[in-house]
Amino acid sequence: MPFAPYGGVCADDEIVKKRLIEEAISIVRERGMSYIELRNQEEKSNSDFRTDYTYVTFIIPLDSDPDILWRKTAKGARRAVKKALRENVRISMGHEYLDDFYTIYAERNKEFGTPVHSYLFFKHILSIFQDQVNIQVAEKDGKIIGAKFLLFFKDRIISGWAASDGRYRTISPNSLLTWEILRYGCEKGYAFFDFGRSEKDSGTFRFKRAWGGAIIKQLYYQFYIHKTRNLPVLKRNSLKRRIFSNFWRKLPLPMTKVIGPHIRKNLP
Template sequence: MTDNYQLCRLGDDAQESQKWDDFVDSIDTGTFFHLTGWKRVIESVYGHSCHYLYATLNNNIVGVLPLVEQKSLLFGHALISTPFCVYGGVASNSDDATLFLENEAIALAHKLGVDYLEMRYPFTRNNPELTEKCAHSSFGWELADTPEAILAGIKKKQRAVVRHSLKNELSFRIEEDTKTAYDVYSESVRNLGTPVFPKKYFASLKQEFGDNCDVLTVDKNQKAVSSVLSFYYKNQVLPFYGGGLFDARALKSNDFMYYQLMCHAQENKKCTYFDFGRSKDDSGAFKYKRTWGMEPVALHYQFHLVKAEALPNLSPNNPKYQFFIKMWQKLPVWLSRRIGPFLSKYLG
């Protein structure tokens, strides 16, 4: 069956990209992270080589597979679908087309001589050439129809935290202010010991995805304390890059932020689902998301080893990164913003 498919590679042609995106829009397995805008952002901001493959049958697209090549002396050489994203792998409604593109990806991985191929599926696969590793889970829930119903649906203890935040004289604004989002996020991840992305990355995401991307910022006394950059796609809201400053914990401003985002997305964007993204299993973020009442759903990431002898482990919990994390937490924020992008381009 797979012999009938024709393999194609996405170039820079706008009409070809539009056909790809139209296909992603039309199928259930197509996610925001399969859209061609990610190719343009990753190429322009990070300079990585993108290998976007798609299969056609009778001149119609039947499957797409975004792949990005990352090559680093420190973190290795990988072919990933897709870095900086939660979901990836083949988007198709055909098992045969999916298998065809997976096998083409494996062949490409060997041709490029990478250490490993990684495909970030949210569901299981049955390709014997792939090895599954479930180390992350996603979280989310259906959005109720009113702010009161959304609040009532939050787990009791976390609902009390949100109610507390509503009494802290916080305000919020929704705009295109990626600079504030970056400033807050960069300080937040510095505190966690994680290198931050380049500032132009946030601006590029907004420029590329337009109305499907915005920023919600929480202020206290006209000063930003929490901020989140979110995506909107297929009636879902995806808060993707969020964080808070030192005062955020006491003010409960992150809790306030996510609640207000739920209300905004439901009322103004007609969203019916809140996708809280992925977290490393049993991490602090994992436990925090469960406090809202959301149950974890395992992400079935698939790997094919080429030169590597073992599955990769770039987790912050990896002992070999602990010294680096502790040192990074001590850096001045301005310095972390200066040197972080040289490392984060390989950590998506």
């Protein structure tokens, strides 16, 4: 699955899994590719693969009673939610917020020094998976200051992409967005909220860990290396990522929207 934080081999039989991996390795060799990557939720023992442990994901078990989840949430996160409410931040949800989401998403990724997906990428997801996708936004005084692009699959809600306006960080719109989607999931009968992947000990890691008794789950990115010696650079604090990010932050926002998708499709 392109751009998915995890997936792995799609099979329910160990022999079939083994054959699929063998065929994938053959294709890498025949076509002269550098590597193949499997984003597994469980580490597969295979001497042909090397494992990277950079990322984890956070799974929050939901409850029919949101108050139970609220009590499991760290005090600091609860204070942030209450602050956003005092500042009259309002939460809404709907497909009509695509433009607002993309504007904040592009601006925030420029600040992070990260190329964006194209606007059409998100538009097509909304079009094809109409009943399994929605956009949640935080609004203050008529201005959208935060947004989450959400995926709904079986018994879980997945936080696909999220961004907030850095100028409003002190009133915690992302905290209120998070609590409201957790409460929504409880009331609608979902079993889990998948908070998405984060690097260990990063800012997003610490933010996500505070909510509703979140379960931290290790992700195993396993690589078959063919025409390269090193694993692809995954960590944000790597030298190459830092150099690129510093350059990207200096570009005009409209340019990042045009160039970004062509670069983003090649990033791990």
